[in-house]
Amino acid sequence: MEESRGNVFDIQRYSIHDGDGIRTVIFLKGCPLRCRWCSNPESQSGGPQLFYSQSRCIRCLSCVKASADGEITADGREPVIHWLKCGGETALKLAEACPADALLIKGREMTIEEVMQVIRRDRMFYERSGGGVTLSGGEPLLQPDFAKGLLKACRQEGFSTAVETTGHVPWENISGILPFTDLFLYDFKSPDPDIHRDWTGVDNKRILQNLQQLKTAGANIHVRIPVIPGMNDQPETLRKMAGMLDRLGIGTRSLLPFHQYGSGKYRSCGMAYSMEEVQPLPETRMAELEEVFAGTSPGLGMPAV
Ligand code: SF4
Ligand code: SF4
Known part of the structure; x- marks a missing residue:
């Protein structure tokens, strides 16, 4: 193999x-x-990519807390994703922070x-x-x-x-x-x-x-x-x-x-x-x-x- x-x-x-x-x-x-x-x-x-599923999101805002550089901010209880900041390793870190699998990595x-x-x-x-x-x-x-x-x-x-x-x-x-x-x-x-x-x-x-x-x-x-x-x-x-x-x-x-x-x-x-x-x-x-x-x-x- x-x-x-x-x-x-x-x-x-x-x-x-x-x-x-x-x-x-x-x-x-x-x-x-x-x-x-x-x-x-x-x-x-070609690389891993962040993917957000709104229907799975429980509005816990854990992703906002994990965003050291404002990658995801909050609008009330809604996460607002700033996509240009969410490539590569950052995407992996954000997906890990989500307890509801609303943030996934594709690839x-x-x-x-x-x-x-x-x-x-x-x-x-x-x-x-x-x-x-x-x-x-x-x-x-x-x-x-x-x-x-x-x-x-x-x-x-x-x-x-x-x-x-x-x-x-x-x-x-x-x-x-x-x-x-x-x-x-x-x-x-x-x-x-x-x-x-x-x-x-x-x-x-x-x-x-x-x-x-x-x-x-x-x-x-x-x-x-x-x-x-x-x-x-x-x-x-x-x-x-x-x-x-x-x-x-x-x-x-x-x-x-x-x-x-x-x-x-x-x-x-x-x-x-x-x-x-x-x-x-x-x-x-x-x-x-x-x-x-x-x-x-x-x-x-x-x-x-
Ligand atoms: S994957 Fe999408 S962009 Fe690529 S050939 Fe198929 S339809 Fe076109
Ligand atoms: S961590 Fe996940 S479930 Fe919580 S607000 Fe962010 S995307 Fe939604």
């Missing part, structure tokens, strides 16, 4: 949305993108063996459902040695493996895990480099290059497209994306609807969320876009092509 350590911010058991069957999803911290719609804002920074160092101990608990579910283990994030391939060691350990114990990736990493980080990865769940967000940069902070050049190389290398790839209102929810955009995937020879792909499940986490992390007012697309609209994407409809009032 390799001794590499990784920064893990969550482990979800019994997941059915991240590959075949019942899966354990290991969420690794750190992401090179800053998608406006991100539902895991606590995943983005902790784990060894591969520690993660494997959690994974092994669900061996029976993987075997019965055809499931396994999925690495997610953030971007799991920002921790390439840890990801590789974990995938290798899973394979050695007979667990099927999947990796969710943005594709925005050096090719070596991807090629290194190829021999140990049964399925790549690969994000594709916009066909236009400028729009991609505007909505995610990076353009799509490296993502498309890596996708092409991954296909050439013979990997099993499922491309997933988050359908984001205002970014790529136009029929012509999705038709263009389908055409690009056709040319790459990638037939396994799906659309993921925009949702607001992560909006509350922004407040918990002291981060700004710019999509609070954006409504998820109605199911009927998503169904129409699915048809366009699948090539079975000329598309929502657009002229036939």
Whole structure:
């Protein structure tokens, strides 16, 4: 067993949305993108991060007493967190001072063996459902040695493996895990480099290059497209994306609807969320876009092509 350590911010058991069957999803911290719609804002920074749960707070103000430099102050019985002062070691100290687990740390160092101990608990579910283990994030391939060691350990114990990736990493980080990865769940967000940069902070050049190389290398790839209102929810955009995937020879792909499940986490992390007012697309609209994407409809009032 390799001794590499990784920064893990969550482990979800019994997941059915991240590959075949019942899966354990290991969420690794750190992401090179800053998608406006991100539902895991606590995943983005690489280090440990303070996370405040208002519903758990018992207003004891122990955190205020532990704030030597005014990191948390009081407004009546309410703690007021000054986020810019709450990084690194300070975050750990504040979380320790909270008796109610209202202040938590997202992201902790784990060894591969520690993660494997959690994974092994669900061996029976993987075997019965055809499931396994999925690495997610953030971007799991920002921790390439840890990801590789974990995938290798899973394979050695007979667990099927999947990796969710943005594709925005050096090719070596991807090629290194190829021999140990049964399925790549690969994000594709916009066909236009400028729009991609505007909505995610990076353009799509490296993502498309890596996708092409991954296909050439013979990997099993499922491309997933988050359908984001205002970014790529136009029929012509999705038709263009389908055409690009056709040319790459990638037939396994799906659309993921925009949702607001992560909006509350922004407040918990002291981060700004710019999509609070954006409504998820109605199911009927998503169904129409699915048809366009699948090539079975000329598309929502657009002229036939
Ligand atoms: S790639 Fe995923 S984890 Fe990273 S910012 Fe975008 S939505 Fe969030
Ligand atoms: S220590 Fe925890 S429970 Fe007490 S006020 Fe601070 S956040 Fe709330």
